Amino acid sequence: MNQPDENAPRLGYVEPLEHESISHYLGRLRRFKANSLPSAYSLGQAAGIGAVTARWEKLYFNPFPTEEELGVIAHLINLDSSRFQAMLPHRGMTLQPRPIRLCGACYSEVPCHRMEWQYKDVVAVCPHHNLRFLERCPSCKRPFQIPALWTDGKCHHCGMRFTSMVKYQERSKKNG
Numbered sequence: 001m002n003q004p005d006e007n008a009p010r011l012g013y014v015e016p017l018e019h020e021s022i023s024h025y026l027g028r029l030r031r032f033k034a035n036s037l038p039s040a041y042s043l044g045q046a047a048g049i050g051a052v053t054a055r056w057e058k059l060y061f062n063p064f065p066t067e068e069e070l071g072v073i074a075h076l077i078n079l080d081s082s083r084f085q086a087m088l089p090h091r092g093m094t095l096q097p098r099p100i101r102l103c104g105a106c107y108s109e110v111p112c113h114r115m116e117w118q119y120k121d122v123v124a125v126c127p128h129h130n131l132r133f134l135e136r137c138p139s140c141k142r143p144f145q146i147p148a149l150w151t152d153g154k155c156h157h158c159g160m161r162f163t164s165m166v167k168y169q170e171r172s173k174k175n176g
């Protein structure tokens, strides 16, 4: 029933960034294809699978996306299924969807939110930089928005750049 119509126009292609989380990717895709994807619900509706993509943008994966859901979306956006899967939480890892975390050092390397920042099993320290994740803006103390809404790499409230936040991340004593 949910087989995509081969004649339906595809939504084109947006290249995923390295380590990019599905929330961040779907937000970028949606803004890039604003005419065909006016809201967080549009992609799921276009794919005939309902509102699930809006949940993925919020990092809610319960129930976990099915192969079929991923397949129809991947087809619609011309993305290889395996690359789409790579943006989801890895099997066996427990996701903690809130608070949204940030490593400013990671963000300086690749400007996107990474799913691995949200893993519950990981101590709240970036494994690449040995810096504690930020869980709110160090300047205005507001929680970060969901990654799908990260339009310009700044705090949505006070405008502080994510790349400037690295100096507020404590170095972890472990491995020090």
Ligand SMILES: [Zn+2]
Pocket (backbone or CB within 6 Å): 103, 104, 105, 106, 107, 126, 127, 128, 129, 130
């Ligand atoms: Zn990092």
Ligand SMILES: [Zn+2]
Pocket (backbone or CB within 6 Å): 137, 138, 139, 140, 141, 142, 155, 156, 157, 158, 159, 160
């Ligand atoms: Zn702020």
